[in-house]
Amino acid sequence: MSKPSVRKLNVDPSHLVPARLTPPVSKSDAQRALVLAHLTGHWPLAVLQNEPEADLAADVRVLTRGVETLRQSPGPIRDVDCADGGAPFRIFVTQAAVTPGAKVRITGTPRLGERPHGPLFDSLRDALGPSGLVLREGTPWPVELHAPDRTGEPVFRVPGAQSSQYASSLLLGCAALFLREHRPWSVEIQGPLTSAGYLELTVFWLRRFGFTVEETPSRFTVTAHQPSAKAPPMPGDWSSLGYLLLIAWRTGGSVERADPSSAHPDQALLRLIQPAGLTPIPGPDLTMRVEGQARAGLTASGKECPDLLPTLAALALVLPRPSTLEDVSILRLKESDRLEGIRTLVSAYGGSTTLEGETLTITPPAAPPAHFEMDSKGDHRLAMVSATLSILSGARLTLTGPECVEKSFPGFWRQVERVGVRLTE
Numbered sequence: 094m095s096k097p098s099v100r101k102l103n104v105d106p107s108h109l110v111p112a113r114l115t116p117p118v119s120k121s122d123a124q125r126a127l128v129l130a131h132l133t134g135h136w137p138l139a140v141l142q143n144e145p146e147a148d149l150a151a152d153v154r155v156l157t158r159g160v161e162t163l164r165q166s167p168g169p170i171r172d173v174d175c176a177d178g179g180a181p182f183r184i185f186v187t188q189a190a191v192t193p194g195a196k197v198r199i200t201g202t203p204r205l206g207e208r209p210h211g212p213l214f215d216s217l218r219d220a221l222g223p224s225g226l227v228l229r230e231g232t233p234w235p236v237e238l239h240a241p242d243r244t245g246e247p248v249f250r251v252p253g254a255q256s257s258q259y260a261s262s263l264l265l266g267c268a269a270l271f272l273r274e275h276r277p278w279s280v281e282i283q284g285p286l287t288s289a290g291y292l293e294l295t296v297f298w299l300r301r302f303g304f305t306v307e308e309t310p311s312r313f314t315v316t317a318h319q320p321s322a323k324a325p326p327m328p329g330d331w332s333s334l335g336y337l338l339l340i341a342w343r344t345g346g347s348v349e350r351a352d353p354s355s356a357h358p359d360q361a362l363l364r365l366i367q368p369a370g371l372t373p374i375p376g377p378d379l380t381m382r383v384e385g386q387a388r389a390g391l392t393a394s395g396k397e398c399p400d401l402l403p404t405l406a407a408l409a410l411v412l413p414r415p416s417t418l419e420d421v422s423i424l425r426l427k428e429s430d431r432l433e434g435i436r437t438l439v440s441a442y443g444g445s446t447t448l449e450g451e452t453l454t455i456t457p458p459a460a461p462p463a464h465f466e467m468d469s470k471g472d473h474r475l476a477m478v479s480a481t482l483s484i485l486s487g488a489r490l491t492l493t494g495p496e497c498v499e500k501s502f503p504g505f506w507r508q509v510e511r512v513g514v515r516l517t518e
């Protein structure tokens with residue numbers, strides 16, 4: 094279990110140079126591909142094995158270890174540490190529940206324990222409890238799960254308002270059950286669905302691995318599977334490209350692995366920055382630059398691309414007009430309360446916010462500060478957007494808790510050094 098970090102990093106952006114920047118592979122894509130590779134005979138996933146281990150997001154390593162555990166089932170009860178990984182934990186729980194004979198004891202950080210998992214657990218209990226699923230929750234850890242050997246009605250029902258990860262996890266469970274039972278399995282979404290693009294990303298990966306998925310707005314059914322010869326390639330991470338493209342804009346450099354065929358919701362960045370005056374320019378071999386002068390504010394929604402909102406908040410602070418972030422309460426359920434985190438960052442930088450219902454308005458300061466301080470509170474995105482803001486504005490940053498970037502982008506600080514940023518402890 095992690096303790097709050099007291100490590101401080103000084104970020105000095107006063108000697109910037111242009112550079113070619115590289116994101117890691119996308120953790121959201123990789124997690125889906127890992128599970129599907131396991132289910133369809135493509136384990137281990139060669140495209141991930143080609144990545145330097147040190148560059149793989151901690152969340153990807155967590156789910157890899159989890160899947161390896163399931164591949165040893167049935168057997169004795171096994172311990173799995175999900176650390177701070179929301180998607181890895183939620184995806185793993187369902188995969189464990191649909192692996193006959195699997196017995197696991199799961200732990201994670203206190204923050205992961207307090208994030209909402211009840212709707213997923215209830216859905217698993219409703220569908221598989223009558224068949225013998227055991228799913229016991231500690232306070233909050235450990236979560237202990239014993240998988241049943243049989244199943245009942247082939248449908249999972251789950252609410253979609255708090256997280257799309259429940260439905261994604263269950264749909265990956267449907268793929269496992271389809272392969273085992275040769276009958277269609279469905280996920281039925283009750284009420285509105287947040288982060289719908291991430292469920293579409295799951296459908297995209299299922300199809301890439303040869304599954305047929307029939308969909309209506311509220312029901313997703315796995316109905317067939319055609320084995321494929323080769324596991325598909327892995328795109329660069331559009332969440333990480335968000336920071337890097339803004340840094341490239343400021344420093345006159347470029348990014349690699351900006352793959353437009355990726356189905357990641359955070360590719361929305363390319364559209365969302367344009368009203369502010371920034372134009373993405375694709376180059377050869379999936380490279381990209383950004384040109385333009387900041388001329389207006391921007392608007393974005395937490396329902397479309399929740400993980401981009403902190404990044405766009407950093408950009409909003411160097412735009413000449415106020416910006417609005419909509420549907421923001423979902424941000425309270427992430428690795429930290431990111432709505433509070435964004436407000437803290439804006440105020441640390443001298444700007445101001447107003448929150449009316451689901452809409453956060455960010456007004457930049459009249460003049461940028463020479464220096465600001467921020468505590469990541471263990472949240473990787475808050476650490477990386479603080480550094481991005483320092484580079485965009487030229488203001489020096491003192492950041493508490495820089496090491497949490499490991500979760501999604503372990504090489505982040507090396508990339509930042511490439512543009513001439515000086516990092517000191």
Ligand SMILES: O=C(O)C1=C[C@@H](OP(=O)(O)O)[C@@H](O)[C@H](O)C1
Nearest residue numbers: 121180256257258288291399400
């Ligand atoms: O499915 C996924 O890989 C993710 C879905 C989103 O979460 P919610 O659906 O909980 O908003 C996103 O914020 C998270 O970083 C990754």
Ligand SMILES: C=C(OP(=O)(O)O)C(=O)O
Nearest residue numbers: 177178179180181400427
């Ligand atoms: C919210 C995030 O991830 P997760 O929910 O998988 O912990 C994130 O990476 O921003």
